[in-house]
Amino acid sequence: DAGVIQSPRHEVTEMGQEVTLRCKPISGHNSLFWYRQTMMRGLELLIYFNNNVPIDDSGMPEDRFSAKMPNASFSTLKIQPSEPRDSAVYFCASTGGLAGAFGEQFFGPGTRLTVL
C-alpha cells in the first residue's frame, strides 16, 4: 500500500513568495495532520482535519498560513507571503480506524522548505 505522499520534497523560494505544500493521505484514512519540524521548536502540530473538516487550527502560526482539504485524498498547506523564519520541514500525517482510535499516525516523507 502507498504511504502518505507529499510534494514537493524540497522547495526553495524567496521571501514574499507564495508556497503551496501538498499531501495525499493513505486511502481510507479520515484524519489528516500537518506538522512543522525545526531544530529550535521540534515537532509542532499546525492543524488537524477530520472527514475533510478542520477541527483544530490552534497551532497555525499566523494568518500567513492556511490549509485546505477539498476531498478525502488531498490537502494543501499554503504560506503567503513566505518569510525566512518559515524555513522548516513540513510533515503530513494521516490515520483512521483502529490505529486512529489509539492515536497512531502515519507520516509522509516531509517537504523541506527553505525561504531565502
Place this chain on the structure above:
Amino acid sequence: GNSVTQMEGPVTLSEEAFLTINCTYTATGYPSLFWYVQYPGEGLQLLLKATKADDKGSNKGFEATYRKETTSFHLEKGSVQVSDSAVYFCALAFMNTGFQKLVFGTGTRLLVSP
C-alpha cells in the same frame, strides 16, 4: 498537562552495545505510548507502541514497557547496529477536543559506530 521528557542526545555507541533511551511522561488518564524513529532525510516511522499499562511493545529488536507506576516508557535494544543510527522520538496520545492528539518528546539522536 500532557508532556513527554526524553534524554538529551546524542547517544554514541559502538556496534553491538546495549541501548537505553529514557522516556518519562505526564498525562491525565491513560494515554497510548509510542516510539517513532526518523532516519536522515525521511519522515517519522512508528517503531513500537503500547496502549495500556504493563504492555510491552517490540519491533526490530527494540522493546519498551509501559510502566504506569514510574510513568516511563524506556526504549531498549540488546545489540545495536550501524543501521540503527537515527533520531528516536517518544510520544503519547491523549484525547483533545474529540480527537487523539500526539505529543512528542524532543528526540534523541543515536549514533552507532562500527
